[in-house]
Amino acid sequence: MSLVMKFGGSSVADAERMRQVAHLARSAASQGALVVLSAAGRTTDALLVAARHAESGRIEEALAGHQALQRAHRALAEALFPEGIPSGLQRALADLDDELDLLLRGVALLQECSPRSRDAITSVGERFSTRILAAFLGAPWVDARKVLRTDATFGAAQPQPEALRTLAREHLASHLHPGSLAVTQGFIGATSEGLTTTLGRGGSDYSASLFGAALEASEIQIWTDVEGVLTCDPRVVPGAQAIPELSFAEAAELAAFGAKVLHPATLEPAVAAGIPVTVRHTLRPEGCFTTITAHPGTGRPATALACRGPVTVLTVTSSRMLNQSGFLARLFEVFRHHRTSVDLVATAEVSVSLTVDADAPLDRLRADLEAFARVEVAEDRAIVALVGERLKATPGVTGRAFGALGDLNVEMISMGANEINLSLVVRHDEAPEALRRLHAAFFEEAP
Ligand code: ADP
Ligand code: ASP
Ligand code: MG
Numbered sequence: 001m002s003l004v005m006k007f008g009g010s011s012v013a014d015a016e017r018m019r020q021v022a023h024l025a026r027s028a029a030s031q032g033a034l035v036v037l038s039a040a041g042r043t044t045d046a047l048l049v050a051a052r053h054a055e056s057g058r059i060e061e062a063l064a065g066h067q068a069l070q071r072a073h074r075a076l077a078e079a080l081f082p083e084g085i086p087s088g089l090q091r092a093l094a095d096l097d098d099e100l101d102l103l104l105r106g107v108a109l110l111q112e113c114s115p116r117s118r119d120a121i122t123s124v125g126e127r128f129s130t131r132i133l134a135a136f137l138g139a140p141w142v143d144a145r146k147v148l149r150t151d152a153t154f155g156a157a158q159p160q161p162e163a164l165r166t167l168a169r170e171h172l173a174s175h176l177h178p179g180s181l182a183v184t185q186g187f188i189g190a191t192s193e194g195l196t197t198t199l200g201r202g203g204s205d206y207s208a209s210l211f212g213a214a215l216e217a218s219e220i221q222i223w224t225d226v227e228g229v230l231t232c233d234p235r236v237v238p239g240a241q242a243i244p245e246l247s248f249a250e251a252a253e254l255a256a257f258g259a260k261v262l263h264p265a266t267l268e269p270a271v272a273a274g275i276p277v278t279v280r281h282t283l284r285p286e287g288c289f290t291t292i293t294a295h296p297g298t299g300r301p302a303t304a305l306a307c308r309g310p311v312t313v314l315t316v317t318s319s320r321m322l323n324q325s326g327f328l329a330r331l332f333e334v335f336r337h338h339r340t341s342v343d344l345v346a347t348a349e350v351s352v353s354l355t356v357d358a359d360a361p362l363d364r365l366r367a368d369l370e371a372f373a374r375v376e377v378a379e380d381r382a383i384v385a386l387v388g389e390r391l392k393a394t395p396g397v398t399g400r401a402f403g404a405l406g407d408l409n410v411e412m413i414s415m416g417a418n419e420i421n422l423s424l425v426v427r428h429d430e431a432p433e434a435l436r437r438l439h440a441a442f443f444e445e446a447p
Pocket of ligand 1 (some may be wrong): 231259261315
């Protein structure tokens, strides 16, 4: 049974890290490993900036952005091959440069960048990084677009697992026997017509999990810049602690509520296939790591904190709501109509509060809702989520959370239907302080 090893952007940002990735991959080769890579460092951001310049007709800026990426990838390859970049890699990089040049010029000419064009442009980042690593490892380079079949929702493509399984058998399985390695791209896929798609930002984790499920891998490893999933984002709470074991449900909930360490869709294919997912630090492979499975050991009442924001809270009030059986249906129809997903819902006798993403079409939502209710809007809020399988079995969690928050105002509260997520809405600028206080109460004191 093979292994899937995904390395994120920071893990392949420079030659030193690429060497470390190669070392880790070689150490795992005895099982047969598929290495799934993100674009190096901030390449995807840079490609999106270049695409925006091109769309606005600023071709010089767009091409300057491309040249900077070209130089950075060339420098990476030169550092890995001090004797000279092999001709196969030279050609592959030159072809990618030509393709990117054409794409940017095409967009600039039309001054129009559709999601389809944007996907074609951003896909170049993962192709650059994987070409370099595959050459360095001397391992086969597999074009993910031949395997990761998706629909045509450019920018947020939906994978088609059945087709993916068949294509993985056809294009990947032959490379993956004990002792061998293959390298492919995260983030990118293609439609049945061969059009390049992407799974959305941070989507390489999802790719790894999809490949793992299709290959019936023994483990999906997510290698990144933290020692596993921690009790909170360490950028907000520097004292956040490693979590050795996590349930699929907890990890999915943390990801959905903003823990960037995993793309929100990552766990789905792994759960369906019953494959453990581990999260590990590329530069500290001997350090702590997290194993995510269906049945982890039990621990503290709360497992971790996550935060998502900014979000907008809509409070919809109607005195006619009382005993009106169709009210909620009518309410949610408005959100469906505007293709707006609702995260949290809390109901009271005559009002319903809901949270939507900050970029939701507020004016249109409001206009439709005001046809039958009064609407109050609170922008710049954040959802702080306390997640844990044992929350439901622990009395007094809500009281403890409120006690910890002290004078910070909680504007909405919701216990997820699965009872492993207590979500609190606070002002966005107060969210870091709310996380620090909750972390102190739930993870830094005796349970
Ligand atoms: P990669 O490029 O490897 O995909 P990401 O930047 O997407 O890495 O994800 C790793 C980052 O996620 C960490 O550096 C950390 O700041 C952030 N993060 C947010 N929440 C958590 C958490 N609960 N545990 C660990 N890291 C977290
Ligand atoms: N390179 C893509 C991004 O930056 C995908 C990923 O890194 O997961 O969003
Ligand atoms: Mg990521």
